[in-house]
Amino acid sequence: MTRKIKIGNVVIGGGEKIAVQSMTNTKTSDIDATVAQLRLLQDAGCDIARCSVPDRESAEALRSIVAQCDMPIVADIHFDYRLAVAAADAGAAKIRINPGNIGDLAKVDYLAKYLKERGVPIRIGVNGGSLEKKFAHLPLDDAMVESALEHVALLEKCGFEDTVISVKSSDVATTVSAYRKLSQRCDYPLHVGVTEAGVYEKGLVKSAIGIGALLLDGIGDTIRVSLTDDPVREIHAANEILKALDLYRGAYAEVVSCPTCARTCIDVQGIATAMQEFAAGLDCKLKIAVMGCVVNGIGESKDSDVGVAGGKGKSVIFRKGEIVRTVANEDILGALKSEVLACVHERQDQLGALR
């Protein structure tokens, strides 16, 4: 079990909810654009967001950004400890910086003490593509682990242990191996992700495999799906990964649907897509099935709370594998929605009776 660390109003580690992260791609100095993107991220389910702080103007902009956003903001700093101090002073809830890159123990010590006094943690972020030369003789996974632990040791030397670590590579197997090894060597919370994963589908698949494998091992306290895309899509993807592993905290309705085949009698794709949009607004744990035929559909999804199985001209609506109605195919969507709503109301009544 990792230790707990507080990042603003979010606690990570020690079995807490796995926090979902993303990063803005606006200029941080453009306060309005950055705040607008942060709000979209938060609305999508982001727990913690990172902003690059390449210069003093960006560090200053953080003050206004943090004041307008109730999600913890992480300042991403390269090398310059003075920017890290300025970002923390402006209200950043965490600083991403590699202390070994600051270049002087006295500066590291100053920063560590400054952040410790203010309860601001540090994330050490080791990337496979930018490792110190001294680790070049090691396999990449080992090199990332050794590099991360050296940064950690530097902070510990300065009495700082409020640390989160990431060891990301663009190669999935290397990333997974590095995190597995690192998790055996320390109890600091781990920020997990595959870096430079690529454009949407490619990045999504690599992230789902890498992050998913680690989460199944019980490794990972915060996650980021890195996509060359709108950061809001990173949040949707991260939450889908958590849902697929039953690690998502919160009630939601899930739509499952068959892949369709020659037996398909109804527009499975159209109905499933419409139901997905409908289900997105439901604050209730529910499984809804859209299946193309009655031959396999009902049996294969008998664990679903509500479902439809297509037939010629008429289809059946079922609950937990039991047929409750037969409807004309053109009426499926309306019938399915009303059956789902009836199910939601029954759940609410059951919950009300328990209170």
Ligand code: SF4
């Ligand atoms: S549920 Fe029926 S239509 Fe859908 S894939 Fe299976 S057999 Fe084909």
